[in-house]
Amino acid sequence: MTPQLDEYLEAEIQRLLTESGATAEQGITLQRREHRLVLGGEVESAQRRDEICRQITAHFPDVEIACDIGIVRAAAPSEVEEIS
Amino acid sequence: MIRIAAVGDVHVDKDVLGRYRPALEQLPGVADALLIAGDLTRHGTVEEAKCMATEFGDVGVPVVVVLGNHDHQSDQQDAVSDVLRDAGMTVLEGDTTVLELHGHRLGIAGVKGFGGGFAGACASKFGEREMKNFVGTTEAIAERLGAALRGLDVDALVALTHYSPVPETLVGEPLEIYPFLGSYLLGQAIDSAPTALALHGHAHHGSERGRTPGGVPVRNVAHPVIKQAYNVYQLLTDTVDAGLTSV
Numbered sequence: 001m002t003p004q005l006d007e008y009l010e011a012e013i014q015r016l017l018t019e020s021g022a023t024a025e026q027g028i029t030l031q032r033r034e035h036r037l038v039l040g041g042e043v044e045s046a047q048r049r050d051e052i053c054r055q056i057t058a059h060f061p062d063v064e065i066a067c068d069i070g071i072v073r074a075a076a077p078s079e080v081e082e083i084s
Numbered sequence: 085m086i087r088i089a090a091v092g093d094v095h096v097d098k099d100v101l102g103r104y105r106p107a108l109e110q111l112p113g114v115a116d117a118l119l120i121a122g123d124l125t126r127h128g129t130v131e132e133a134k135c136m137a138t139e140f141g142d143v144g145v146p147v148v149v150v151l152g153n154h155d156h157q158s159d160q161q162d163a164v165s166d167v168l169r170d171a172g173m174t175v176l177e178g179d180t181t182v183l184e185l186h187g188h189r190l191g192i193a194g195v196k197g198f199g200g201g202f203a204g205a206c207a208s209k210f211g212e213r214e215m216k217n218f219v220g221t222t223e224a225i226a227e228r229l230g231a232a233l234r235g236l237d238v239d240a241l242v243a244l245t246h247y248s249p250v251p252e253t254l255v256g257e258p259l260e261i262y263p264f265l266g267s268y269l270l271g272q273a274i275d276s277a278p279t280a281l282a283l284h285g286h287a288h289h290g291s292e293r294g295r296t297p298g299g300v301p302v303r304n305v306a307h308p309v310i311k312q313a314y315n316v317y318q319l320l321t322d323t324v325d326a327g328l329t330s331v
């Protein structure tokens with residue numbers, strides 16, 4: 001049976017992503033849709049994004065997730081801001 | 085004129101090695117110093133600190149950092165700082181450094197900071213011991229920041245923290261967690277000295293620009309906010325640089 005995507009589950013996943021040594025991410029947003037959990041936010045590498053999905057699936061195998069997590073770009077800036 | 089590059093929340097570990105290097109190679113051409121606003125690592129381990137030192141060491145300009153909450157996760161913050169200092173970085177925790185750049189003195193005071201919230205919704209030192217400790221921790225840190233800033237006599241004064249001194253740069257984060265993202269006490273410390281610029285990180289979903297009640301420009305340079313390897317800020321724009329006078 002698909003688990004209910006309620007607030008308790010959301011809070012549990014939020015804490016898992018922060019407290020699990022494998023992820024240590026505080027900046028992942030969770031959006032509960034009817035049967036699906038949509039993940040948002042940005043992390044530093046593709047490995048970290050994949051590990052987040054892996055952790056959730058390992059702990060909550062019945063939760064269907066959609067991963068919209070991005071990798072933060074790290075290009076050099078093209079502009080300077082004058083502070084006054 | 086002084087140009088400083090800044091970023092925060094780089095959260096370096098093995099999987100990040102090499103990602104910042106192409107942008108960092110251009111650093112000496114665009115900035116005189118690099119300031120990093122905490123959360124240098126993921127879990128604050130010595131191994132991660134070594135990765136941080138590899139990625140952000142030897143960039144051709146002075147590197148000044150503060151630690152973030154992630155750098156405290158493994159209770160090895162002192163060892164983490166040692167690794168970074170061995171790599172030539174300046175790690176600030178309630179103290180200051182002065183850089184001589186083109187004949188100008190850039191003073192930087194840095195602390196990690198802590199939470200507590202902002203006017204209208206801030207925590208008070210009242211009730212349980214745990215609550216008093218929470219607010220007391222921020223008070224002590226803010227006092228050190230204020231004293232450090234006021235103790236500097238320089239041409240340009242910069243405050244570097246991990247936690248935010250103002251709520252404006254948190255916009256985008258859930259309101260409910262503002263008290264965990266910063267404190268007005270840091271803003272008050274920054275306003276107690278002639279600070280030219282305040283830099284912070286920590287709020288990955290926050291906004292880039294704000295200003296303290298005293299008028300000091302604040303920039304949230306968390307990597308997910310600026311979405312590039314670092315930002316560059318120009319200070320003392322109208323000053324004449326020593327050694328660059330035309331004949």
Ligand SMILES: [Fe+2]
Nearest residue numbers: 093123286288
């Ligand atoms: Fe962070």
Ligand SMILES: [Fe+2]
Nearest residue numbers: 123152153286
């Ligand atoms: Fe942080």
